[in-house]
Amino acid sequence: MGWDKLQAETGRLIAELYDDHRFAGFSAVWEDMLYDFSRTQMTEAARDALFARLETADFAAKRDAMFDGAKINVTEDRRVLHTALRLPEGAQLAVDGEDIAGQVLASRRACFAFAEEVRSGAYVAEAGAFTDVVNIGIGGSDLGPVLVAEALGHLADGPRMHFVSNVDGAALVRVFAQCDLTRTLFIIASKSFSTIETMETAKVALARMKEEVAEPARHFAALTTKPEKAAEQFGIPPERCFGFADWVGGRFSVWSPIGLPLMIGLGPERFGEFLAGAHDADTHFREAPMAENLPVLMACVGVWHRNACGYPSRVVVPYDQRLSTLPQYLQQLDMESNGKRVTLAGDDVATATSPVVWGSAGTNAQHAYFQMLHQTTTPQPVEFMVAAEPVAEGLDHLQDILISNCLAQSQALAFGRSEAEAKRLMLEEGMDEAKAAELAPHRTFPGNRPSTLLMYRELTPRTMGRIIALAEARCFTEGVFWGVNSFDQWGVELGKVLASGMLPHVQGQFSDEMVHEALSGPLAHLHGL
Incomplete structure (x- = not known):
């Protein structure tokens, strides 16, 4: 079925579609997770047509190629093996004679060992055991760890975790004010050790630490493939540098050494449960038939809403304050992966690709933009998430209120x-x-405003791993629908290049002939302030 015929399936009322069999046919259960898409306008014909499109696109072979280590990131000639990062002990994976599983497991053991040294006090600052760990990174080196730290923070029993990403310095100043710097460990997360925002922020942190302690290098570790740069610039020895392969993409990297602050704050055991949950989801993604495969169903619904119904955005509303960063995380995952204008072959795509992803935690969202969702003339599909059990004992009544609000909003939107x-x-x-x-x-x-629901028992480390890995698999599947490379991000490059050339003008070396005419006015105003 072509896009035009798929679009012809739209226009049905949810109320007309909903009968005694609707839920059974438009939902799936995996373990404790329910994915319910019965309150959308998707028809049986549309669902089956989307399955057929995936088969025509050779989806199963492309999925296997990713897991097996083929270089499916064709524009960068790289493998895409974030799934290997959550392989369990004893697993085997070799690609072209390279022991991928062995490398991953050895790297994980090294990270776990260092995390335990910090947690136990075997590795200490001059003033004593570390009380705080500060991650300095940006993009995927920040959003993934931040999301998991917030989601599982109630389980943290190690040094307090802090995250600094933006180069404006505000977060760094807050860290300086909140932490005992004589007992603070800084982790510099930069694969190339050249990301300007990260490196300039780290240099400020190093300068401050030189004022605070006699051995500032003792307070730094690095997540990088360039240990020589870490040693030269920060005095960090090789044993505190934790590297990863070039096939670890930033937005897929929380499972790698990029997760070191989580290993320290939550502990290796809980981080291991997080990895195990992701591996569970990988197995489900590879083995479950399409009609029972949660990420495949999520992708089909996403493509139905984007390309058949024409919705320009999707709203992610987790009814769990611990997941308040999830919409922002999914913005990067989906929009950087699939916000593309050309196919793998370099041709113009035939249809719209990634929608705008936005949202926030419920029930706060109800008091912000739900007015628009319910009564605007331009509906947007909503993706609800909720846990069945509360965050702590004695809060069952609050969780009941939360779940009631979540389900009621879905009902109100639909009917x-x-x-x-x-x-x-x-x-x-x-x-x-x-x-x-x-x-x-x-x-x-x-x-007649569509919504989906992802419900699970409780937000454990294992569940959190499953949630993120399901989102990654959905992202991959949508990329197969659109025929794009979901694993490069050339769209971020031009602005970065221009920013380097713009810096001298911002610093006062300004002349009309040195910068594009469109920016001369703002620069002149800047220097007049």
Whole structure:
């Protein structure tokens, strides 16, 4: 079925589609996880057509190629093996004679050993055991660890975790104010050790540490493939440099040594559970049939909404404050992966690719933008998430309220409230006929606004690993639908190059002939302030 025929399947009302069999046919359960997409306008014909498109695109072979280590990132001639980073002990994976599994497991053991040394006090600062660990990184070297630290922070029993990413210095100043710097460990996360935002921020941290301690290098570790740079610039010895392969993409790197701050803060055992959950999801993605495969179903719904229904965005609303960073994490994962204009072959794509991804934690979201979601003329699909169990004992009643709100919002979006019903309710409350008729249009909810639900028992390290790995697999599958390379990011390069050339002008070496005319006005204003 072509895109035009798929689009012809749109226009149905959710209320018309919903019958006694709807939920069973448009949901799937894996372990404790439920993925429910019954409150969308997807039809059986559309679902089956999307499965057929994947088969035509040779999806299974492409999925296997990724897991097996083929160089599917063709524009950079690289493998895509983030899935190997969560292989369990004893696993085997060799590619072209290279022992991938052996390298991954050896690297993990080294990270775990250092994490235990910091946690136990075997590796200490001059003033004593480390009380704080500060990760300095940006993009994938920041968002993944931040997300997991916030999601699982209630389980942290090691040094406090802090994250510094933006080069404006605000987060670094906050760290200086909050931490006992004589007992603080800084981790510099930069594969190339040349990312300007990370390196300049790290240099400021080093300068401050030189004022605070006699051996500043003792307070630094590095996550990099360039240990010689770490030694030269920061005095970090090889045993505190933890590297990773070029096939570890930034937005897929939380499973790698980039997760070191989590290993220190949460402990290797919990981080291992996190990895195990991701490996569970990988196995499910490889083995489950399409109709039961959660990431495949998520991708089919995403493509249905983007390319058949024409929705320009998707709203991610986890009803769990611990997942408040998840929408931002998914922004990078999906929009950097699939926000592409050409196919793997370099041809223009035939249809729209990545939607805008946005959202925030419920129930706060209900008091922010849900007005728009319910009553705007341009509906946006919503992706709800909620745990069945509360974060701690004694909070069951609060979790019940949370779940009730989540399910009620999904119901309201799908089925709405007619003008006649709105008027009737006001009349029953004693309002006079004229006033009820006047207000009824304002209290009408059109409904027919799609949403999905991902429900799970509780947010454990294993569940968190599954959630992220399912999102990665969905992202890959959507990339197969669109025929794009989901693993490069050339779109971020031009601005970075221009920024390097712009810096001298910002620092005062300004002349009209040195910069594009469109920027001469703002630069002149900057230097006049």
